[in-house]
Amino acid sequence: MKLFNKKNKCIVCEKKVDEGIEKHDQIFCSEECLKKFHENMEELEGMSLDDCC
């Protein structure tokens, strides 16, 4: 865990973060939120590149 200025927000839950994880150039308040972020990334895996929305 890394210490942050309280002005930072978790990219996933938007809670203010004073201690958290820095990854993917973003700040996460917990492992759980980081996992949710990765799940969002996984959703894009295998999705067609010749389709839209």
Next chain:
Amino acid sequence: MVTNMNIEMKNWKTLDSKDKTFDFFEYQDKDWVLIIFFRGKFCGFCRKFLMKINDNINKFNRNNIKLLAISGDSKLSAAVLKAFLFLPFPNLPDENLKIADLFGVKTEEKDGKKFILPSLFLINPKHEISWAFKGNNYEDFPEVETLLEEIKKNYIVI
């Protein structure tokens, strides 16, 4: 639609995925910038185009052309896509389509749903729009090779 022009662009600011102010002129500094407007992370055509841009990133870098992507995504979706595609340039969320509106690339479907038309704007160091491409629908991106040729032909040596 491709347009050659030299239209002065006023500065604009927005919030990035980290809620930090993104100041366009500050980002541009004295370089060229290619702004890429696209629909969002669930648009496969958009992801494919960004992947091709990324494959050619060295050609842009060595000519001091900075890249900037903007979509109608939320902060979270913009951050997810940036991480997923390993984009080495900003991917700004424009959920309310305010920046898209500023550039005239916001459009509306028959059901009232608003989205961003795929568009490219090449901004010169004098903060002028030197060249623009506006797609007619969500899949209408130019080939990256064509884009590089266009830049090479008209403005700088790639």
